[in-house]
Amino acid sequence: MFSFRVIDPPNVEKLLDMKQVIELVERAYLLKAQKEAAVFPMVFHEFSPGKADMDIKSGHLVGADIFGLKLVSWFGDNPAKQLPPLVGFVLVLDSRTGVPIGMMGGEAITLMRTGAAGGIGAKYLARKESEHLLIVGTGHLAPYLIMSTLMLMDHIKKVTVYNHHSLEKARSFCSTISAILKEKFLAPYRDNPVLFERYASRIEQVEFAATDQIQKATGEADIIITATPSRQPIIQKEWVRPGTHFSCIGADLEGKQEIDERIFASARVFVDDVDQAVQVGETEIPIKTGVIERDNIVAEIGSVMLGTTAGRLSDDDITIFDSTGIALQDLITADYILKQAEAKGIGIVANL
Amino acid sequence: MFSFRVIDPPNVEKLLDMKQVIELVERAYLLKAQKEAAVFPMVFHEFSPGKADMDIKSGHLVGADIFGLKLVSWFGDNPAKQLPPLVGFVLVLDSRTGVPIGMMGGEAITLMRTGAAGGIGAKYLARKESEHLLIVGTGHLAPYLIMSTLMLMDHIKKVTVYNHHSLEKARSFCSTISAILKEKFLAPYRDNPVLFERYASRIEQVEFAATDQIQKATGEADIIITATPSRQPIIQKEWVRPGTHFSCIGADLEGKQEIDERIFASARVFVDDVDQAVQVGETEIPIKTGVIERDNIVAEIGSVMLGTTAGRLSDDDITIFDSTGIALQDLITADYILKQAEAKGIGIVANL
Structure with a gap:
């Protein structure tokens, strides 16, 4: 069994600041240029053309010892159901052992790393x-x-x-x-x-x-x-x-x-x-x-x-x-959040 | 924010029985034959050829209103670190809204559905x-x-x-x-x-x-x-x-x-x-x-x-x-576990 940490949205926001995210995204780009990172092929599926789709972007940051994925769904009819049209999460694993480390919603990370x-x-x-x-x-x-x-x-x-x-x-x-x-x-x-x-x-x-x-x-x-x-x-x-x-x-x-x-x-x-x-x-x-x-x-x-x-x-x-947005940006940011959360005892820890 | 349920391994095992899993896997095969299911392209990455790899299998069970993925890592050196060589998880989302529902380790599900x-x-x-x-x-x-x-x-x-x-x-x-x-x-x-x-x-x-x-x-x-x-x-x-x-x-x-x-x-x-x-x-x-x-x-x-x-x-x-093993088998089994767990109040619920 492994400890797996889930961070809720308010804490994700609290643990991020733009100066830090800029440094993280720069590091992700740099690791990629140094061949210390790999972007895996994207999985894309349309549930209903023009109305609902999802994609899974994944990759490996060798230099940060992590890999993982970001899944983002877009459901155009969600607002009518009082739900956001974009829903997603980022999930991080240890690339030395394959053990899952933790996850969180993707919204705040996406906005910050894209910005x-x-x-x-x-x-x-x-x-x-x-x-x-x-x-x-x-x-x-x-x-x-x-x-x-x-x-x-x-x-x-x-x-x-x-x-x-x-x-x-x-x-x-x-x-x-x-x-x-x-x-x-x-x-x-x-x-x-x-x-x-x-x-x-x-x-x-x-x-x-x-x-x-x-x-x-x-x-x-x-x-x-x-x-x-x-x-x-x-x-x-x-x-x-x-x-x-x-x-x-x-x-x-x-x-x-x-x-x-x-x-x-x-x-x-x-x-x-x-x-x-x-x-x-x-x-x-x-x-x-x-x-x-x-x-x-x-x-x-x-x-x-x-x-x-x-x-x-x-x-x-x-x-x-x-800038199309790559999983490496999300992964390095999510990993930073998880390390901060662990140090500060933030988030819910489940057994996986 | 969404409620997201994480089920620990002992509870996953407790909530599964072979008769049920046989019925679930048959249903997954049947939905696929009825074109009520889609298998997405597999993502495969070798961290170190012959020593460590991972794959992400994903798919959509239209008939069950779920989609999701299973990630499995194989790290041949893990046993020397007192870790299992195979580590993974199954994660289920609602295919009407894209909202993540829950996840659990993949070991018990894999053994049961493959059996x-x-x-x-x-x-x-x-x-x-x-x-x-x-x-x-x-x-x-x-x-x-x-x-x-x-x-x-x-x-x-x-x-x-x-x-x-x-x-x-x-x-x-x-x-x-x-x-x-x-x-x-x-x-x-x-x-x-x-x-x-x-x-x-x-x-x-x-x-x-x-x-x-x-x-x-x-x-x-x-x-x-x-x-x-x-x-x-x-x-x-x-x-x-x-x-x-x-x-x-x-x-x-x-x-x-x-x-x-x-x-x-x-x-x-x-x-x-x-x-x-x-x-x-x-x-x-x-x-x-x-x-x-x-x-x-x-x-x-x-x-x-x-x-x-x-x-x-x-x-x-x-x-x-x-039988190569398809994500649909894992997803339908994981969905069953999550529904049982919700009904019985089992597992940890986090906000995502």
Whole structure:
């Protein structure tokens, strides 16, 4: 029999902070680049096409001695049943013995690690002095993407917010986002006045502005992060100025697309996982339509961190980070939570 | 948040009985034949070739409104660490909402459902009046395979036991097997004198005999069940008499083989899952060596239960059931355990 720890959602949230998650996700990318990690093939099943599906992403972090999986279900009819449409969990095992260690719901981890990925893309690929961030999409992920980018890019002064369907939603988002960022992300730093003050002032000093002029906003942005469920490009190639960095977050299923595939033709393209990006990421359409080939992907982002591949070559480069989300991000974060929980006696321990 | 139930190993064992598991496994096969079930692609990863691996088998039982997965790790060095070499769990979710329901260790379920499969193969494919069972292999699975076959085949009078490496092990197995069967399988029927008496007398009336004469034993058997980790055929084609039924249980990985591939040429071959049998089952080698083609597999066993495919056509047919083990067997059994546990208030309930 083995002790197996289950952490409830409030404790998962309590044990995570964005600075830590950024470090964890960077470590996962780095281990992958060092061949100290393996992404296993994804299992995908549609229960009812366009209405309900599930996927199982799994992998092995050799360098962290863990393996495991994340299962995420999407049931479009759930809200009518007072249930969330996305439900999932992350489960971690010891890769030296195969023994299960513990599990937890996947929601908070997914939001945090995906948010971290958007900022990490900017950190390694955007121009260091980038001042202007454009966020396309005002859903659950947007605050997480903004926070990680503010933490990682010290010169950001302005965040323009665009919702493809509603200026009103973008305005409403801007009116509450400062308060939301403070509430969601600052609590873990209450005991660390230096960090608390640093992040609080980042949130306070930045200007948030809603727009419905996506062409103009694109032309003014240094960094563009897209996080929508779109299946049609929202941003056209002609609008993009030299030097722009894209972190494309939304595309994680076949057919999803947020930016004009022609942007890829002249951009330096980086991904989190080549196989997955080609299959389901923003990179899928440009390859399927022949705009680029698989070999035109410069590298996985971990290679840039590791220093084996150059990221941006000049201030005029257009760079793209296609983040599809890989199990390694979830596993390393879940493992961190489980270690913290064990040390603090948090969670329910069952025998398995 | 969702309630998620974790059942510990003693309770899993307490909530299972072989008669019930046979019914559950039959139902899983039947649902599959009725296209009320889907087996998802298997994920397999070798941590260290020949020393440590893991697989994730998953699937959907439409008819039972559940889906889920079973993860099994094999770490050959575990015994030196006072850990079992095989470690795993089964996790069940609701296929109407995607909500996780519960989980438990996989050991007892695997033994019970695999044992049940061997007997079910005999029930649907062996001659009804079969009297003589040959068990090849004296490992953990053997008592489970014997018990299910005794429960399902009323005329069995003799069980011959063969261990490919040691007559001594076969003898020792025979000297204790009656007591082991009673201890392992009768407890759940204490409140049901009719069943208790029926199964107790089946165990008492059967003769167990060890042998090291595998050629002779093969020629005398009506039913042969193989459950070894062999990678070389143990039973040759020339030894097999007409009318014999094989339930091949051991082969579940590429390269495993227990019976001469030439036996397949003139046999009626049934499997639990065609894709998996061709990939990793006893059927793999006969197809790879060209003895049969994939189309020579008569059907999945569920079709025989459903009546859409005939099993045995004559008393002289040699029949083979290649059981590789499918997630549906585990899921339906785990779901039964979780429903029983909920009704009885057993297990630990965590928030997920």
